[in-house]
Amino acid sequence: MNDWQPSTNLAMLQTRAKLFTALRHFFSQRQITEVDVPILGRSTVTDANIESISAVAFGDSVYLQTSPEYFMKRLLAAGSGDIYCLGKAFRDAEAGRRHNPEFTMLEWYRCDWDEHQLMGEVGELISQLYAAANALGLGRESPPLAIHKTSYTDCFEQVMGVNPHVAPLSDLQQLAVACSSDSWANESRANCLDLLFSQQVEPQLPKGLVLVYDYPACQSALAQVAINGDGHNVSRRFEAFLNGMELANGYFELRDPTEQQRRFDQDLKHRVEASRPAMPVDNKLLAALEQGLPSCAGVALGVDRLLMQLQGVDSITEVMPFSWERC
Amino acid sequence: MANYSTNEFRSGLKVMLDGDPCSILENEFVKPGKGQAFSRVKLRNLKTGRVLDKTFKSGESLEGADVMDMDMQYLYNDGDFWCFMEPESFEQHQATESAVGDALQWLSEQDICVVTLYNGSPLSVVPPNHVELEIAETDPGLRGDTAQGGSKPARLVTGATVKVPLFLDQGDVVKVDTRTGEYQGRVK
Numbered sequence: 001m002n003d004w005q006p007s008t009n010l011a012m013l014q015t016r017a018k019l020f021t022a023l024r025h026f027f028s029q030r031q032i033t034e035v036d037v038p039i040l041g042r043s044t045v046t047d048a049n050i051e052s053i054s055a056v057a058f059g060d061s062v063y064l065q066t067s068p069e070y071f072m073k074r075l076l077a078a079g080s081g082d083i084y085c086l087g088k089a090f091r092d093a094e095a096g097r098r099h100n101p102e103f104t105m106l107e108w109y110r111c112d113w114d115e116h117q118l119m120g121e122v123g124e125l126i127s128q129l130y131a132a133a134n135a136l137g138l139g140r141e142s143p144p145l146a147i148h149k150t151s152y153t154d155c156f157e158q159v160m161g162v163n164p165h166v167a168p169l170s171d172l173q174q175l176a177v178a179c180s181s182d183s184w185a186n187e188s189r190a191n192c193l194d195l196l197f198s199q200q201v202e203p204q205l206p207k208g209l210v211l212v213y214d215y216p217a218c219q220s221a222l223a224q225v226a227i228n229g230d231g232h233n234v235s236r237r238f239e240a241f242l243n244g245m246e247l248a249n250g251y252f253e254l255r256d257p258t259e260q261q262r263r264f265d266q267d268l269k270h271r272v273e274a275s276r277p278a279m280p281v282d283n284k285l286l287a288a289l290e291q292g293l294p295s296c297a298g299v300a301l302g303v304d305r306l307l308m309q310l311q312g313v314d315s316i317t318e319v320m321p322f323s324w325e326r327c
Numbered sequence: 328m329a330n331y332s333t334n335e336f337r338s339g340l341k342v343m344l345d346g347d348p349c350s351i352l353e354n355e356f357v358k359p360g361k362g363q364a365f366s367r368v369k370l371r372n373l374k375t376g377r378v379l380d381k382t383f384k385s386g387e388s389l390e391g392a393d394v395m396d397m398d399m400q401y402l403y404n405d406g407d408f409w410c411f412m413e414p415e416s417f418e419q420h421q422a423t424e425s426a427v428g429d430a431l432q433w434l435s436e437q438d439i440c441v442v443t444l445y446n447g448s449p450l451s452v453v454p455p456n457h458v459e460l461e462i463a464e465t466d467p468g469l470r471g472d473t474a475q476g477g478s479k480p481a482r483l484v485t486g487a488t489v490k491v492p493l494f495l496d497q498g499d500v501v502k503v504d505t506r507t508g509e510y511q512g513r514v515k
Binding site: 047049050093094095096097099179180181183184187190191194195197198199219221239246249300 | 362
């Protein structure tokens with residue numbers, strides 16, 4: 001039985017430690033404060049597609065946080081200014097080549113910035129790490145990282161031939177059926193778009209860092225909604241893909257407590273429809289929004305996946321001290 | 328048969344898809360951070376041999392297929408069917424030409440084959456990895472020409488044609504790898 005051994009080698013552990021140092025250096029140079037918010041909370045996210053892991057403390061249900069977002073927003077509302085968190089996040093039932101139920105997340109917030117400014121900073125962070133990979137001991141010297149910026153509309157339309165914001169649901173369902181099976185014929189707009197984007201569009205994204213912005217309004221999560229140049233409702237959300245792998249997700253953050261409450265309610269409705277447990281709504285986050293969240297943009301980035309790309313390895317288990325199978 | 332959910336999909340699991348039995352080759356978990364989780368599955372249709380890619384929503388399920396691999400001895404061909412026997416129970420199974428498929432060109436009586444049974448009937452036949460067969464027909468051998476690397480086609484008594492070295496003749500027995508159809512050596 002070799003189960004006691006780590007799932008990675010010692011050289012990778014050294015590199016992982018160097019990456020943490022490089023990330024902290026990047027933020028400290030920019031006067032962004034590190035915060036270590038709780039991992040265990042009395043409430044959790046309501047997202048239709050994210051499952052929290054629960055535990056029991058003092059006889060009550062508590063939850064391992066799926067991201068530090070709510071705690072960080074409470075700090076922002078309390079006047080923290082720019083902050084980042086480098087820590088663990090947990091999501092139930094996610095395990096695979098790019099997923100582990102416990103993973104390392106880097107999340108940061110910039111006050112008075114919008115999502116485009118923050119996309120620029122994501123690009124700076126990743127290209128600095130690539131440029132200095134050799135010096136920092138993170139990987140081979142590599143050519144400068146190519147950075148592309150595209151709207152969701154453009155990259156979707158280019159591959160699928162339809163506009164993701166206005167195409168009738170039946171057209172999207174037909175495309176989903178064609179790319180998988182008949183069981184997609186009655187799926188929701190958001191699910192069809194997820195399938196088509198991850199199966200058809202992602203593999204066509206260029207090498208390097210691709211920043212995709214203006215997500216469909218039905219996939220807003222905690223981003224503000226706006227009207228794009230074509231007059232369509234879009235969400236002010238972006239994602240970063242590194243060599244075709246989803247790496248980061250960011251928002252121009254929603255600040256309106258009434259709209260936040262409405263999205264919680266909508267999430268819970270979707271969860272009940274999908275026979276998933278309804279999660280307790282985080283009233284402390286709502287109270288913080290009532291108090292006032294400063295205008296800000298925030299992004300969460302998968303650190304294990306970043307290390308996979310820097311090191312050119314194919315499986316997340318190769319960059320973690322102990323993957324889920326060995327826990 | 329039991330139903331299997333996407334999180335139980337493993338390489339080798341036999342399931343029904345669109346009315347045909349399939350074997351799962353690979354199952355990859357895919358999930359956009361905020362989105363619906365999928366399973367991207369590679370399956371082999373056991374009737375046609377074709378490999379398919381399908382994407383399922385996490386939690387979807389497929390019915391298990393009543394498919395079993397069994398070692399059986401090939402007995403004889405009666406003109407319509409190829410007859411195989413389970414060595415322990417002596418139970419016999421009739422396989423159609425389409426089930427025997429490409430195995431046909433390698434089969435000699437008494438060979439032990441892997442027969443895949445679907446709902447109790449032979450669905451496909453895999454011949455032994457290595458067979459020893461007599462050459463039925465080939466160009467005359469060039470005696471002494473053993474050093475050069477040349478080869479020539481030879482038809483074996485079971486019907487397969489393989490490339491053999493130039494010095495071999497009709498009546499010689501050769502060992503062949505049925506997975507690649509390659510000549511492995513001469514059997515003295």
